[in-house]
Amino acid sequence: MADEGDILTDLDAAQNNGANGADNQPVAGIVSQYVKDLSVENPNAPESFRWDQQPQIDLQFNIAARPLEGETHEVELKVNVTAKSDRGNVYLVELSYCAVVGMRNLPEEQGHMFLYAEAPRLLFPFARRVLSDATRDAGFAPLVLDPIDFNGLYVQQMQQRQAQGGDPGAMSIPGSEN
Template sequence: MADEGDVLKNLDDGNAANAGNGADNQPVAGIVSQYVKDLSVENPKAPESFKWRQQPEMDVQFNIAARQISDELSEVELKVTATSKTSEGTAYIVDLSYCGLVGMRNLPEEQQHAFLYAEAPRILFPFARRVISDAVRDAGFTPLMLDPIDFNGLYVQQLQQKRAQEAAAGQAPAPGGEG
């Protein structure tokens, strides 16, 4: 039988990288909790809308917001509005605010920002998608299955646009100077 003391002895081998065994100094980020903060479902033309045969036009809007709750806790809000319309009127509107509490510790600020605006929404989206699908189904319509979203790609694209705008503003020719 192996000596059980060896396991604990090997945890701290004297290496500086392992010094302070148990110290909370490693970067960590994750979803602590998730919840529906607000859900509104409107079926303004029922029951007439159930007879409409025209293919509806779908308008789906997304917005991501984050706010700091404490030093290590932030709330990420994924807001989704889905509207179904035909020439006869609006069939339904679903407005969802789906949130997650995000815990982060020992992360550089740019990594925190990326986690809040790219990774956390990616994690939350499948749950928000299910809430919307169920809400549309419960309103009496065919469930709405939203396509996956590349939140990381959108985040990178927005960063590039912001940098291009800042560069253009910083490189504007001085009045009366050569362009």
């Protein structure tokens, strides 16, 4: 992996070319993205291919961020999907989809929001494709997830934490059952 100076080249170019107006303007972006971990379990195959009951889908998200070097952070979007029927688990998929994020001259509050709301919003379409491909490759119909309002969920979680007097750390966003 490139060092921090190389990683922020695109951010430097945008800032130096006046893309954000003047020097020292806030700039943030995705430097790279990748699958950090992917696990697909098809525990009852081949019998589960003949089950005619529509499985119940349990979908869970978790967002975490950690500083790397200098102005870079790693954002992790974890997605766990469990498809169950009365006969047992149909499939289980665990995905950790990550990005290296570069940020410069961002106030702390805006940086936090970028890490926990905007970066996951940018990563989600790619993670959704990985999940769809994984379920298809496991022998099932591709799982196509609806878009998620990460910004709205972020605001909701921050309001809850303020009301409880809590500290904004890793975000855990409850999934939905289909």
